[in-house]
Amino acid sequence: MPELPEVELTRRNLARWIGGKKIADASLDRLVGERVRSVERRGKWLRLPLSSGAVLFSHLGMTGKWLERSRSDGPQRWERARIDVGRASVRFVDPRRFGRMILARDGKPPAAFAALGPDPLVDGLDARALHARLQRTKRSIKETLLDQTVLAGVGNIQAAEALWRARIDPRRRADRLDLAHVRKLVAGIFASIRFTLGSEDAPELVYVEEPGAPNPFKVYGKAETPCPRCRANIRRIVQAGRSTFFCPRCQIGP
DNA sequence: AACGGAACCTGAAAGC
């Protein structure tokens, strides 16, 4: 269930595994013979420009992962695609099948990609611009952060974590945040992304919802445990059908 | 135009 940090770590792994390499074989015939010019990321999308000018777009959905295996290894459980380069082979596995792979022969991105707002790592985040954008909605700040056209890459975990770091109540209306709040929020987003990049970096990513996976987060998935900052009990609520975790004491209310 | 809710799909855990 990947968000910006997990997709960024996947990007770095894929760049090492297949960046600059020629595709010797693939589950998608059209890819054979192409060279992977680079592995890029924007929001939760991976973008792989190929030597012919075609571009491969990959979205991990909720459960998608790229794994490195040996060329001689058989299909992995839930394998949906494979790309072989030299002796190595990368596999896309996705039990829940929400992930997507799109080969754009003309390089034109899918609509969802084209509509993405600024990516914090790729484009940076401007507090004034974000503040102006937040003025245009009556939704809660938590729901608004999940809107990929406002900001690319923040998902349910990063939203909760960033708001906790910024001490902002997730139920607060987005248009009620002043510039000072938005500055704290921007700092919170960067801090949370950095923290997650540091704690999850591995050749094989493990998502927190998987059985037995560690939970490195401050509030996500921590209902009824003490807030790491003020020791009040973390609460779980539902917003727009998704779980939100927050501290009712140190995150300033609506 | 913007918003909330259901739908898409599968597996694991919790509840009965």
Add this chain to the structure above:
DNA sequence: TGCTTTCAGGTTCCGT
């Protein structure tokens, strides 16, 4: 034990 319900860090579509 086995059946049912709930939940999951994704987007998309549909109706209001």
